[in-house]
Amino acid sequence: MRVKLPVREAILNRRTYEAPAEGRSDKLRLDFNENTTGCSPAVRRALAKLTTKQLAMYPEYQAPTRRIAHYFGVRPQELLLTNGGDDALRVFFDTFVEPGSSILICEPTFPMYRYYAEIYAARISVLRYGSEMEFPLADVVAALRKKPRVVFIANPNNPTGTLVQKEELRQILKAATHTAVVMDEAYGEFSGFSAMPWIYKNPQLFVAKTFSKVAGLAALRLGAVIACDESLALVRRAMPPFPVNLAALVAGDAAVGDRATMRDYVNGVKVRRAWFAKELAELGVKTFSSAGNFILANFGPRGPVLFQKLEKQGILLRERSKDIGPGFVRITIGTHSEMRRLLKTIRKEWKKPD
Numbered sequence: 001m002r003v004k005l006p007v008r009e010a011i012l013n014r015r016t017y018e019a020p021a022e023g024r025s026d027k028l029r030l031d032f033n034e035n036t037t038g039c040s041p042a043v044r045r046a047l048a049k050l051t052t053k054q055l056a057m058y059p060e061y062q063a064p065t066r067r068i069a070h071y072f073g074v075r076p077q078e079l080l081l082t083n084g085g086d087d088a089l090r091v092f093f094d095t096f097v098e099p100g101s102s103i104l105i106c107e108p109t110f111p112m113y114r115y116y117a118e119i120y121a122a123r124i125s126v127l128r129y130g131s132e133m134e135f136p137l138a139d140v141v142a143a144l145r146k147k148p149r150v151v152f153i154a155n156p157n158n159p160t161g162t163l164v165q166k167e168e169l170r171q172i173l174k175a176a177t178h179t180a181v182v183m184d185e186a187y188g189e190f191s192g193f194s195a196m197p198w199i200y201k202n203p204q205l206f207v208a209k210t211f212s213k214v215a216g217l218a219a220l221r222l223g224a225v226i227a228c229d230e231s232l233a234l235v236r237r238a239m240p241p242f243p244v245n246l247a248a249l250v251a252g253d254a255a256v257g258d259r260a261t262m263r264d265y266v267n268g269v270k271v272r273r274a275w276f277a278k279e280l281a282e283l284g285v286k287t288f289s290s291a292g293n294f295i296l297a298n299f300g301p302r303g304p305v306l307f308q309k310l311e312k313q314g315i316l317l318r319e320r321s322k323d324i325g326p327g328f329v330r331i332t333i334g335t336h337s338e339m340r341r342l343l344k345t346i347r348k349e350w351k352k353p354d
């Protein structure tokens with residue numbers, strides 16, 4: 001049967017769709033910034049209590065939203081739950097972006113901003129992080145004068161680990177008079193900085209969150225958008241009535257009820273991040289200061305061969321040779337024993353440059 005489907009031009013123009021990686025569970029997964037320590041045991045207990053009746057009902061959001069909002073230090077009307085962090089980014093396209101309107105990003109960064117921009121036929125204005133992965137503040141402030149619909153800033157940035165703080169944020173918000181400013185705080189807990197308290201004086205500010213990192217719930221797909229009541233009400237207009245499934249809701253609720261588990265994980269990551277950077281420096285490998293649960297390293301021209309050898313031994317890292325430069329790699333900070341295994345294998349497979 002021959003059918004001519006009326007596909008949107010933006011979709012026809014998209015180059016590829018990359019299927020997510022499979023078969024990772026028995027490997028050393030230092031490639032996706034997952035929480036390799038695992039979520040709170042309270043999450044498993046809460047999921048086990050779900051009844052068939054609950055599963056048959058459409059989810060009810062009020063009570064868990066109240067508790068999750070409390071965890072973030074905002075009111076329920078300032079919190080919108082979404083189907084994962086990716087979806088917490090998509091909502092800005094549905095709300096603010098028409099075909100041909102422009103969005104602003106700084107690369108290298110999380111690829112989903114570009115991904116959605118292509119699907120929504122937005123024009124993409126791209127700035128670059130500096131050679132030391134510093135945030136291009138002056139360029140961003142200048143670009144905001146052109147009034148892009150949305151600026152996306154991953155903070156800390158994935159993969160560079162760069163953190164935008166108070167003074168830079170103040171300048172960005174001042175310049176963003178006609179732009180929605182999305183601070184993507186997927187890794188905010190590891191950085192000690194959050195833009196959330198700024199929502200009250202800045203209606204153009206939106207904070208995107210995910211439960212895939214510090215809460216260890218990547219499989220369940222739970223994210224959130226935080227903004228002042230009036231601004232978030234605009235985003236809500238673009239939402240379906242049941243964007244989040246009950247298992248994700250129950251898991252997120254239980255996770256925020258156990259702050260100690262998340263705090264221990266964050267503290268452990270910070271210690272291992274500093275230690276691992278020092279170990280790499282001793283091997284002559286350049287690393288960039290990171291505020292996330294990962295670290296960007298430059299192994300130079302012989303990096304790609306090393307990464308292949310590691311992969312053959314079941315050690316997965318996120319190589320960034322193509323978009324940053326040959327030998328760049330993003331490494332998730334795993335448990336102590338995982339990092340020791342990685343380091344031992346690197347030492348074995350990689351000789352110091354002369």
Ligand SMILES: Cc1ncc(COP(=O)(O)O)c(C=O)c1O
Pocket residue numbers: 032033084085086087110154157158184186187210211212218221222223
């Ligand atoms: C900066 C950033 N934002 C958002 C996300 C999306 O998170 P999720 O896994 O919940 O879709 C990620 C995931 O890696 C990320 O790195």
